[in-house]
Amino acid sequence: MTHSTDATAASEGLGALVSRHPVSTATRWVNAAWALPIGVLASWLGLWALLHDGDDGSSGGGRGLGVILGLGVCGLGIGLTQAVRALRGGAGEYFEVRENGLVHGNARGRRVSWAWSQVVSVTIPTRRGAAGALAQRFGNDYRCVIATAGGGRVRVDGLAADAPALGNAVIDHCPTAPLRTGEEWTRKAGGWLLLGSVLCVGGVIAIVRYISDHPETEKVSVDADGHTSYETVQGLDDTTLMLLGLGLAACGIAAIVCFALFVSGRVRRRR
DSSP: OBOOTTOBSSOTTSOSEEEEEEBOHHHHHHHHHHHHHHHHHHHHHHHHHHHTOOTTSOOSOHHHHHHHHHHHHHHHHHHHHHHHHHHHHOTTOEEEEETTEEEEEOTTSOEEEEEGGGEEEEEOOOOOSOOOHHHHHHTTTOEEEEEETTTEEEEEETTBTTHHHHHHHHHHHOTTSOEEOSOTHHHHTHHHHHHHHHHHHHHHHHHHHHHHTSOOEEEEEEOTTOOEEEEEEOSSOHHHHHHHHHHHHHHHHHHHHHHHHHHHHHHHHHO
16 A cells, blocks of 8 residues: 555544544455465466476376466465555554544554545445455455545555445545546547457457367378378377467457457446
8 A cells, every 4th residue: 555645644633533444454364375375386286287298298287287377376366465465554454534534554553644635536446246255355345545645545445344434434525536436547548448359359360270270180101011000190289279278268358358348438438
């Protein structure tokens, strides 16, 4: 979390306490404690299997490497994110809503505050559908980013107690601060998003054509005695197919996401 350079170092002058919202830092550490070992182990197993693939490139495990490596990347990403957030917040992290401002501190004595007049915008992403159990576990079921004078950012997520009430309190006390969804940039980046979608579709087509141009074939040979032998020649080994499959999935997902953001931005522009 970053803080505005002109934020005061204590909460004096902000009035009486309205509500207090402790953050479950312990949950972040628990999440990191199980996600990081899974990520490290899965990544190591995937890389080991990739580097020790059979000499003929067909060890039979290529199709499972993508799943293992994907699990490793997800585990590392989740674990590192949770650990960094826990370190930034510190032990006993909390938020306080006061009559005249917002306070963010922790049990180690760090205490930073902002007057309501220092809040320049509030961003609460629009949630579509109910949040799942994993989203709630990681605090992703609610997000609020409070921009303060001087370019600082105060980030609140679902691991803060009664986080929606905290976000609503900021909105109520700062009626002149713009309320955003975090997707406003899609209106300005519409052309680039459409171009990105087209390029990703081109990548899908290129990968599919490459795979189709390297089919599995049968080699027929006749020796000096007239004996005919048949040998199956593999077009692409399992490792190459795994990597191409990952690229195909990445391009396909990116194309859909870019196009969906483009359409979303166009719809908002008309409103």
